[in-house]
Amino acid sequence: MNAIAQSFSLLLLGAALSGSLVWSCLAMAEPVPDAPTTAAADPHHADFRAYALFDKADFVQSESLLPPANTNWQSVALPDSWSIAKRDRRAGLGWYRFRFSHTGAQHDGKTAAQRAIYIPRITNNIEVFLNGSSFAVSGRLAPKPDNAWNRAQFFLVPPSLFKAGENELLIRLHTDGFPRAGISKVYLGDSDALNEFYQRRYLIQTTAPQIITGLLVMMSIFSLAIWARRRSEKMFLYFALMAVVAVIRLIHYYLRTTPDWLLLTAVPSLAWLTLFQMQFSFRFANFSVPRIESGLFIFCVISTIVLFIMPFAAPQFYGQTTMVVYLALTAASPFLLLALAYALTRQRSIENIILLTALILNGALGVHDTLAYQERLGFDRLYLLPLGLPMILFAVAALLVKRFVSTLSSYESLNADLARRVSERESQLQQSYERSRELDQQRATAEERQRLMRDMHDGIGSHLMSTLALARMGSLSHKDMTEVLADCIDELKLTIDSLEPVERDLLVVLGNLRYRLEPRLNAARISLEWAVNDLPPLTYLDPGNIRSVLRIVQEAFTNTLKHSGAKRITISTGIDRASSRVLVRITDDGVGVSPAFGNDMLGSNANKKPIDEKYAGRGIDNMKNRAAKLGGEVQLMALQGGGTCVNLYLPIG
Amino acid sequence: MTRVLIVEDDVAFRRRYAAILARDPAFEVVASVGTGGEGMAMLELRKPDVLLVDLGLPDISGISVIQHATKTLPTCESMVVTVFGDEEHVLASIEAGASGYLLKDASEENFLEGIRELIAGGSPISPIIARRLLKRFHADIDVPPSILPLERRAGVAETEADAAVGDSEIALSSREREILLLASKGFNYPEMGKLMGISPHTVTSHVKKIYRKLAVHSRGEAVFEANRMGLIRTL
Structure with missing residues (x-):
């Protein structure tokens, strides 16, 4: 509603x-009369802008193309519509006569204004006569007439056609078959004033x-x-x-x-x-x-x-x-x-x-x-x-x-919105990245700590504990004590070395171990042959894994140093073609072992060296466990003619 | 007679070093002090040939003492005595001008040997430190292992040695680079000499040059950057 x-x-x-x-x-468009509007009025008497408005005319329907003489003129009011007057529009032609008196002398072309005729509407064409002389047509006439039905007409009147006294204006109308034929009121007067009306109407029409x-x-x-x-x-x-x-x-x-x-x-x-x-x-x-x-x-x-x-x-x-x-x-x-x-x-x-x-x-x-x-x-x-x-x-x-x-503007606000959302998301990402980095760091630290703890526990910690126990019992010689302490320091060095980022280069790791151990080998008068070949980078060599490798090799060295009586150790590296693995081989020319290397050791040395007994036994298990954790393997072999061979296989990658 | 100055705050170690040096008549301990300040004073006073310095001194860092020695007494060889011989300490010392380092737990024999090596040429380089040095000199250590045998490679290096470009004072020569590469793989000086076809003595003198270069190398960023260009061309 x-x-x-x-x-x-x-x-x-x-x-x-x-x-x-x-x-x-x-x-x-409508002219507003500001002058006498009767046909009888003399346009010459009015002021400069004056014109006469004809709202009446004499009419006769005639097919004559020339002004008809002595015919029966009838008075009609203008505008005159043929359909309202119920004339036969197909008859085609009609004559309108306008009479006006002209008091002035013959137009001299010098003092008087130019006269014009203005007709707001005709349907469809006209020819105009003044005092018997034709001086204008609205357009092309029959048989192919122009459209003039919606076109106001404006004609300048030749001044010479005016005469003193009675003047006669004749208009011949052609209906051209239009259903609504006719003529509007007719204006005669000053051309400037009428032209203005004409122009306005022309503009709109x-x-x-x-x-x-x-x-x-x-x-x-x-x-x-x-x-x-x-x-x-x-x-x-x-x-x-x-x-x-x-x-x-x-x-x-x-x-x-x-x-x-x-x-x-x-x-x-x-x-x-x-x-x-x-x-x-x-x-x-x-x-x-x-x-x-x-x-x-x-x-x-x-x-x-x-x-x-x-x-x-x-x-x-x-x-x-x-x-x-x-x-x-x-x-x-x-x-x-x-x-x-x-x-x-x-x-x-x-x-x-x-x-x-x-x-x-x-x-x-x-x-x-x-x-x-x-x-x-x-x-x-x-x-x-x-x-x-x-x-x-x-x-x-x-x-x-x-x-x-x-x-x-929605595009702009969308842009702004996008920018804002992107920056929001960015800061969220930043935050979550920082959080996860923090967590990573914490986890890495925790892992590292765990590894170090395990190391300390297995290595230097238990070492020191058992030494302490023996020292308390008074069964530890000065020499043993020195040796254990030296071991502990080696252990620490090994841990420190393992923290060095070597970028997957196993040779650096092994080389550094050699460097650390060489003084002790020299002291034991054992010569070392260093027969290494270049190795591919091993991506898994993080500090923990480095420590594992170092321990395995160190264990092999320690066993050789302490138990084999060897004079010569050879370390060689290379790729084992058969299994496509990295091979680190430590051989010595000592007393040799059975495949049950560790257990044999325990048996033969149990009485003499209780520390070593424990150390060696667990050491060999540790070697194997560590190698397995790295995805590798440790093989212990007795060599013909004496000596031991430790093969450490590590995966490539 | 080699005149030795000991700067070590731990009395037990000070005594031990003195005792070890006393065994060899070639050495004479001219002073044994416990602080960096005293050490620097003694450097000027006694003008020793060798400075044995601990890094963890109570007053100033041992590094400062080494720097002082390098500046005021260029003939004096500085040697750091460290607990673990870890890279940070060792490299810092070398950069300050030290020619080598000893481990605190070294046996008497190794201790004396170390000082003798230092005087003869250069201290041994551990593989990890060799690797660090290669990195420090922007030498590409990740080059794929050559398929050539080491001997042959040494031969190639020989011809390149003279062609070492850039500022030879700070850029590594190809020979020196070769030495660092071998050292990083665990080879000792005699083995390197054999592989490269030169005497172990030449190897140690190269190492000494490397140490010197590191000291120069680390003096300033500008120098560092300038050399980098030369070093890249060297490679």
């Missing part, structure tokens, strides 16, 4: 606007429709281009169609010569214009009433067919048919307007209101023009429908501007 009330009030507003527009147009045609063509192309890329927006298609139909309709208002086939489009184009205008407006408002649309579409199709056939089938009824079509459209327009008003006020935006106003205006202008066509508003009434079209263009332009601007 509320919506309808609002629609209604908007409708009223639109009506008021269009009414004022119509009024101002008419006011502009001809120039404005021409400009609007240009605009419509441009907008139509533009709109089609948009639709071609955005097929879902039917609005632009309908707008383009509407513009095209409007152009077809418009050219009839100003075209001087119209081909016959084009003449046929004059009335149907109005029906199509109404249809497309409605469809466009519904899409504009995101609304649709399919029943109305299809109903109007059917009406358009039928009326077009009928109007195309009629001139050939029954030309005498063409006028009535066009009237039926105009009346039908006029009758439908309030209802269409209401539906459109409802659709457009659902969402109140500036462009919707502009469009609605435009539609109301167009409706009002349509009604006006229909009334004008019916000659209810006077024969010389202006047709105003073309002037309503730019307002629709204005609405579309407003919509496009709004869309463009809002797209731009």
Whole structure:
């Protein structure tokens, strides 16, 4: 209810606007008499801007091309409409006579102003005579007449044709078969003053429709281009169609010569214009009433067919048919307007209101023009429908501007939003990265600590504990004590070395062990042969794994040093082709071992060296366990002819 | 007679070093002090041939004492005595001008041997330190192992040795680089000499040069950067 009330009030507003527009147009074009307006008045007596307005004439219907003499003139009021006077327009020619007295002398061309004739409307052509001399035609005459029905006429009158006393102005009218033939009032007087009226009327009748045609063509192309890329927006298609139909309709208002086939489009184009205008407006408002649309579409199709056939089938009824079509459209327009008003006020935006106003205006202008066509508003009434079209263009332009601007600003705000979200996400990532790095660090530290603890526990810790136990029992010799302490320090050095990042280079690790152990080997008079070959980088060599490798090799050394009585140790490295593994081989020329190396040791040395017994036994197990953890293997072999061989296999990678 | 100055805050170690040196008549301990300050004073006073210095002194760092010695007494060979011979300490000492280092737990024999090696040429380089030095000199240590036997490679190095480009005072020659590479693989000086076809004595003199270069090398960023260009060309 509320919506309808609002629609209604908007409708009223639109009506008021269009009414004022119509009024101002008419006011502009209508000459306001400021001088005696009777035919008897003498234009020569008035001031410079004076003119005479003829609202009466003598008329005779005659097929004579020359001024008819001694005929039966009848007085008629102007404007004179042949259809209202019920004359046979097919008769084709009629004569109008105007008489006025001229008191002044013969026009001398020096002192008096130039005279002119101004006729707001004729249908369709005229020839003008003054005192028997023809001096003007409105356009090409029969048999191929120009269209002059919507064209005001303005002729300069040759001054020499005036004479003193009674003057006679004759106008021969050609109906050219137009259904609404006739002539408006006739103005005679100062050419400047009349030219001004003529120019104003010409602007509204001809120039404005021409400009609007240009605009419509441009907008139509533009709109089609948009639709071609955005097929879902039917609005632009309908707008383009509407513009095209409007152009077809418009050219009839100003075209001087119209081909016959084009003449046929004059009335149907109005029906199509109404249809497309409605469809466009519904899409504009995101609304649709399919029943109305299809109903109007059917009406358009039928009326077009009928109007195309009629001139050939029954030309005498063409006028009535066009009237039926105009009346039908006029009758439908309030209802269409209401539906459109409802659709457009659902969402109140500036462009919707502009469009609605435009539609109301167009409706009002349509009604006006229909009334004008019916000659209810006077024969010389202006047709105003073309002037309503730019307002629709204005609405579309407003919509496009709004869309463009809002797209731009939403694009900008989207950018800003994206930037903000990116930076937010960045800082989140930064935070989580820092958290995880912290956690990683903590975990690494914990792991490292665990490894070191295990090392201390297995190595130096247990070493010191057992030494302490023995020392407490008083069963530890000075030499043993020195040795254990030296071992412990070696152990520490080994741990420190293992923390050096060697970048996967096993040779550096082994070399450093050699460097550490060499003084002790020298002291034991054991020579060392260093027969290493380059090795591929081992990616798994982190400090923990380095320590494991070092312990395994160190264990082999220790065993050799302490138990074998060897004089020579050889360390060699290389790739074991058979198993594709890195091989570290430590051989000595000592007493040799059985495969049960550790256990044998325990047996033979148990009594003499209790520390070593424990150390050696666990040492060999440790070697094997450590190698297994690295994904490798330790093999112990007795060599023929004495000596031991320890093979440490490590995976490549 | 080699005149030795001992700077060590631990009395037991001070006594031990003195006792070890006393066994060899070639050495004479000219002073044995417990602080860096005293050490620097003695450097000027006694002008020793060899400085044995501990890094963890109570007043100033042993590094400062070495720097002082390098500056005021260039003829004096500085030697650091460290607990673990760990890379950080050793490299810092070398950069300060030390020619070598000893381990605190070294046996008497190794201790004396170390000092003798130092005087003869250069201290042994541990593989880890060799590797660090290669890195420090921006020498590419990750070159894939050559398929050539080491002897042959040594021969190639020979011809390149003279072609060492850049500032020879600070850039590694290819010979020196070869030595560091071998050292990083655990070879000792005699083995290196054999592999390279030179005497162990030549090896030690190369090592000494490397030590000197490191000391120069580390004097300033500008020098460092300037050399980098030369070093890259060397490689």
